[in-house]
Amino acid sequence: MQVESSEMQISHILQETGRSINRNRTAFSLATSVQAVCLTLLSIFLVLTFNLGAVVHSASKNIQLNVFLSPDADTQSLQGRIRRVTGVADTRLVTKEEALAELRTEMDKDAEVIDALGTNPLPASIRVSLLPGYASPAALASLEKKVGLLPGVTEVWSGRESLSKLDQILRTAIGIGIAILVIVSLSVIFIVFQTVDSSIVTRSSEIEIMELVGASRSTVQVPFILEGTLQGFLGGIIAFILVFILGRIISFVLPAPIFPFGSLLAIDLVLGGLLGFLGSVIALNRIRR
Template sequence: MNLHIRLEAAKNALKALIKQPVATLMTVLALAIVLALPVGLFAALNNLQQLLGHWRDQAQISLFLHQEVSAAEVQKLQALLERGTGVVSVRYVGKEAALTEFEHQAGMTAAIQTLGENPLPASFVVELNPLAQSPSALQTLVAYWGQQPGVASAQSDLHWVARLQAILALGKRAVWILAGLLAVGAILVMGNTIRLHIAQRRDEIDVASLVGATRAFIRRPFLYQGLFQGAVAGIIAWLIVAITVTILQGPVEQLAELYGTRFHLLGLNSREGLILIAASALLGWLGSRLAVGRHLDHTFS
């Protein structure tokens, strides 16, 4: 019986929305645009993090070894480096390879030959994921590696990692604040819409309350209206973000090719899209509940 009542309330809510297609469409579009803005910014931050993952070759640490380091110490150090948090790759550069690379890059073959011997030490080049750890943790890790047996010195430039992580943290916090403000705006928009529906059916509600209708019975169709409109707005917001990503995909890929890399923009996956729809439906339900609750408080007082 309870399920039948709920189904009837849902049908009545759909009929009420269909009877006013223009007003319903405007409300849904307004909610969709309000939701698409913070969701789009979240997607932008996710793509930025993905892009930074391609820059891991810029987060390199060079560990220069002593001239008399043994093969056993080299193997032990390599195993230690490979176990490090956020380590993407570890590359050993022997003395001869370092000399060849230096001659090729610096063009100092004649100067090297006058020395009669190879002055360059062997080294390890460690590539890190710049977002895997905090800058202080990375600095601590580099200092720990620099104290290992066989390591003469450690060279790194991780200041840009600290700046990068600070910018991302600021962006995430700003997006959360914006999302909270827009969520309140979505609730107010839905509440105002439902308040108009209530005004149009005020006489019907008053009569229903006089013949013994409960608060839940009167409130239920309006709650379903907010729920349905919120869910549809979430779907449209998802589509807006997907269309925006599709439009920007070509120019972004062309720009990435100019820098010699490949980059594919990410939109919302299925899980994130369903969360968006559920959150949007919840906002619509909350807005409806607030509007109906105020009216019922006045009617049953």
């Protein structure tokens, strides 16, 4: 009997949720659409930030120190000393001839410009690959300073400035993303609050009667919580679909962006549902009062 009573209560709660949504279907649909737009903007920014992070990670993973040498440098001794510097994984000597051949390959059709020089202006160098964790702008600055003090070294270049700019852009993007998250969260909570509050006002007389006849708090309140949570879930699903379609369209014009399918779906659903839940709980204060 207790099981049947629980099943009847659940069935009643679901029916009341459906009735509440049906009575305010226009407001429910409009609110869900606005939430979807808010979550879509957040999702687009998340995808952009994710791709920017991937670019920074790729750049730092492939970065090397290029140590340019004077003509009289002891290359073998230098390679040994550089390998002993903390953060260095390996070194490779690039002779003047190898450097010139690489430049010819890079310049392709414009390689005749090199022939016009008559001599090889490029110095020999040592390419230094780094251990994981030593490709940050701060670590690179320290390595450049240490290696640059070695005898026979004329210049050290790593592309640290470019990496530093990318890193700064990523940090700024993350900061903006957090601000957008806060704004979207407050907006969605407010929208759900308004929609659920409207449903409560519409059914205020019915709620009073239910309380008078002894209806439990869960019987009265849960349908409104489900309404708000469902609204958030639907907004999240729509946002995910819109961003997914937009990503597919963009991939026809630009190189396909990295699209974290599973993560984005989880974020949209969890965030949408959670914000919907919070908005409905806040609106239920009207009943408690």
